[in-house]
Amino acid sequence: MQIRNRRSANWSLEAAPWSVSKATGHVLDRLHEWGYQEADQVAADLTDLLVRTAVADGGRRVSVHLADQDRQALIVALSHQPGLAVADEAVLPELTARGAVACGTDTADDGRRLWAILAL
Numbered sequence: 001m002q003i004r005n006r007r008s009a010n011w012s013l014e015a016a017p018w019s020v021s022k023a024t025g026h027v028l029d030r031l032h033e034w035g036y037q038e039a040d041q042v043a044a045d046l047t048d049l050l051v052r053t054a055v056a057d058g059g060r061r062v063s064v065h066l067a068d069q070d071r072q073a074l075i076v077a078l079s080h081q082p083g084l085a086v087a088d089e090a091v092l093p094e095l096t097a098r099g100a101v102a103c104g105t106d107t108a109d110d111g112r113r114l115w116a117i118l119a120l
Helices: 019-033 040-054 091-097
Strands: 009-013 060-067 072-077 102-108 111-119
Touching: 009 019, 019 040, 019 060, 019 072, 040 060, 040 072, 040 091, 040 111, 091 102, 091 111
Parallel strands: none
Antiparallel strands: 009 060, 060 072, 072 111, 102 111
């Protein structure tokens, strides 16, 4: 995955239950630094679900990536658990229900990648 020509940030966390709130805090802090305060609840809800789902994959760590462009933010969680079966898309309707304007998931050699875009 490559993110170019826009602001971005990323964090690597232990794949543990406490990482969900830590990741949410990182995402909200960075969005605030970038001047976005109005989407706090949606950003928190999406980050929570993305990271909780990645942690459940059973890897040793989870990475969270954030980028913004044109008053939208991309939040990505990568599970780093190799050898997963085809991506489970059951989480997608829940991401949409929590406010994602677009979302997706795929599985690669380095684990499952889950992403959501929210309007800012």
